Amino acid sequence: MRIIDPHVHMYSRTTDDYQRMAANGVACVIEPGFWLGHDREYPETFWDYFSHITNFEPTRAQKYGVAHYTFLAVNPKEARNAIAGKAVDGMWKYVDAPNCLGIGEVGFDLITDAEEEIMKRQMDWAEKHNQLILIHTPHQKKPQGTERTIKVIEKMGLTTKRVLIDHNTEETIDMSLACGQVTCGFTIYPVTKMTPPRMAAVLKKYGTDRIVMNSAADWGPSDPLAVPKTVDLMWQEGFSEAEIQKVVWDNCHAFFGQSPKWKLPK
Ligand SMILES: [Zn+2]
Secondary structure (H helix, E strand, C coil), X not given: CCEEECCCCHHHCCHHHHHHHHHCCEEEEEEECCCCCCCCCCXXXXXXXXXXXXXXXXXXXXXXXXXXXXXXXXXXXXXXXXXXXXXXXXXXHHHCCCCEEEEEEEECCCCCHHHHHHHHHHHHHHHHCCCEEEEECCCCCHHHHHHHHHHHHHHHCCCHHHEEEEEECCCCHHHHHCCCCCEEEEEECCCCXXXXXXXXXXXXXXXXXXXXXXXXXXXXXXXXXXXXXXXHHHHHCCCCHHHHHHHHHHHHHHHHCCCCCCCCCC
């Protein structure tokens, strides 16, 4: 089974992880821009990071047979940082990189007005430039944060088929699926968020339309093999090959393939 992991921060992972992912069927990873564990002190540090994940990472991934795409953003956790606006000002030229499919992850962390401003600015640019948008939903107060995010999407009139709302749970999936044609992401984590059994239960209840799943692996407790492990469980639980392929491959193709930069063969 060929797999796309549509949210993973390879910047914080080792080369062994690329090898293990490739050996377990992961043919493509999507790397959204994120918080590095320490608030950046200079806008230029954001720009160097954007340069790193649009140059070094795709080259590194290719050595292990893994296709690598990115989304760029000033992430929700740093949206309240005093340099956030300046960092966004200098971001656009990096979005032109051949492996960058759009803007993300943007969204709410503490669900504040400052976060909403930075998110809206980036989403507005993406909408005007026909770019895809990848939205993070908050770890705390997730239903409230998701609800407010959806209100922003509706008020801005974003093209929902170009929007992915990520880190859904059983608490948010109804409202996310109801938001036009958005694609809904789920993150499988070893400690918080969804586990493989919970993910399989969601897919049994809601079916496979517009749903994708990812590892969101980073420098914290996380597992770059979370998607292949969930695929193993889906086989055990009697999902068909077509259903599994739809979630880990076809739905990703349908969403990311809206970008003219997407070159992954079907
Ligand atoms: Zn992330």
